[in-house]
Amino acid sequence: MKPVYLDYAATTPTDERVLKAMLPYFTQQFGNASSLYSFGREARQAIARARRQLANLLGAESDEIFFTSGGSESDNWIIRSLADEALQKGKGGHIITTKVEHHAVLHACAALPESIDVTYLDVDEEGRVRLEDIEQAVRPDTFLVSVMTANNEVGTIEPIAEIGSFCREHGIFFHTDAVQAVGHIPLSVKELQVDALSLSGHKFYGPKGIGALFLRRGRKIAPLIHGGAQERGLRAGTENTAGIVGIGEAAEIARAELTQEGQRLTALRDKLIAGIMKIPGAHLNGAQKDRLPGNVNFGIEGVDHETLLIRLDLMGFAVSAGSACSAGSLEPSHVLTAMGQGAEAASTAVRATLGRFTAPEDVEAFLAALQTAAADIRRHKA
Incomplete structure (x- = not known):
C-alpha cells in the first residue's frame, strides 16, 4: 500500500x-x-x-x-x-x-x-x-x-x-x-x-x-x-x-481553487470526524463549527498517541500528535492544556490534517486502520 x-x-x-x-x-x-x-x-x-x-x-x-x-x-x-x-x-x-x-x-x-x-x-x-x-x-x-x-x-x-x-x-x-x-x-x-x-x-x-x-x-x-x-x-x-x-x-x-477545495476538504473532514466518533471513547478537540477545512484533532480514551502514531506509521499513515515544532517534547500540548484538558486526555491527542492530494479512499483507509490500531492497543493494555 x-x-x-x-x-x-x-x-x-x-x-x-x-x-x-x-x-x-x-x-x-x-x-x-x-x-x-x-x-x-x-x-x-x-x-x-x-x-x-x-x-x-x-x-x-x-x-x-x-x-x-x-x-x-x-x-x-x-x-x-x-x-x-x-x-x-x-x-x-x-x-x-x-x-x-x-x-x-x-x-x-x-x-x-x-x-x-x-x-x-x-x-x-x-x-x-x-x-x-x-x-x-x-x-x-x-x-x-x-x-x-x-x-x-x-x-x-x-x-x-x-x-x-x-x-x-x-x-x-x-x-x-x-x-x-x-x-x-x-x-x-x-x-x-x-x-x-x-x-x-x-x-x-x-x-x-x-x-x-x-x-x-x-x-x-x-x-x-x-x-x-x-x-x-x-x-x-x-x-x-x-x-x-x-x-x-x-x-x-490557492486563490483560484479556494472555494472548491475548501468545500471538498470540509466534506472529507466531516466524514473523517463522523467515522472517528463511532470508535468507543473517541472525542474531538477544538471547535465544532469554526474550524479549518482539513483539520481533525481527536483523542481516544485509553489509547496514548505515541503508541498510536507508531502503529499507524507502520500501517502506512502519517499523522501527528500536534505541532511539528513541538515534536519530541515530553510536555503535554500547551494548546490542549490551555483548553482545560488534563495530562491524561492530552496524551491521547492525535492530529490528522487533510490536503490537496487527499482522496476519499485515503480517509476510508485511515478510518479502518485507526479502528484496528486502537482496538489492538486497548487489547494489549487489558
Missing part, C-alpha cells in the same frame, strides 16, 4: 505547478534582483509579480507585502520591532496574546526584556479567545495584540475581525499569525482590520524557506535584518527569487 500523508498542517508538498514556475530562476533566470542589467530586471519583475499575487490572495496592496524566510521570522519581526520601539520610548509597555499561540509568538514574547509585560489570555474549551477578555486586559501602555487566525493544533478559527475592529477603534497595533489559514480559508486583511499578518509558503503548497509579512500601509516597523536596501530597506539580503516566485504561484493557485 502506498503511504498516506495526513499531516498537511505540518507541511505540504510543493505543487508541481509551483515547482515548474520556480525552476527557471535556479538556472536560466538566476540574476540578482538588485543588478541593473537584464538578468537583474528579470528577477525584479518576477518578484514584483509574486508580490501582486500574494497581495491579491490577502486583499492587500503590493507595497504592503514583505518577503521573509517564513512565519516564525515574520512573527518575531513584528514582536521584536514593536517591543524595541516601546523600549526606546523609555517606559517599556504591554503586549496581549493568548496561551494557544504558536511557539514563534510565545517564545518571542518570553525572550523580551522584563520591562515589556505580556498578558497570556485563557481560551474556552474549544480553543477560542474571548473578545471581552481582550477588552478587559487592555491597559494604557498596551502597544500590541497578537492572536493567531487559526490554531495549528486543533484548527479552531479565532474571531479576528471582531478583535481587529476593537484594536482599530482603540489605536492598538493588531497582528495575527495566519500561517495555518492563508490559502485555506478566505481572508481579507481589510475586513479583518489587521495591521500585520504572518504567513509561510510551505503551508499552502509553496516551497519551504519563504514566507511573508503583511504590514498595513502607514504602519512602520524597524528592520529585523540590517544590510542592503532589499524589501524597501526593511529586510536586507539578496532576495530568494525562486522561493518568492514559488510562493507567488502558490498564492495564485
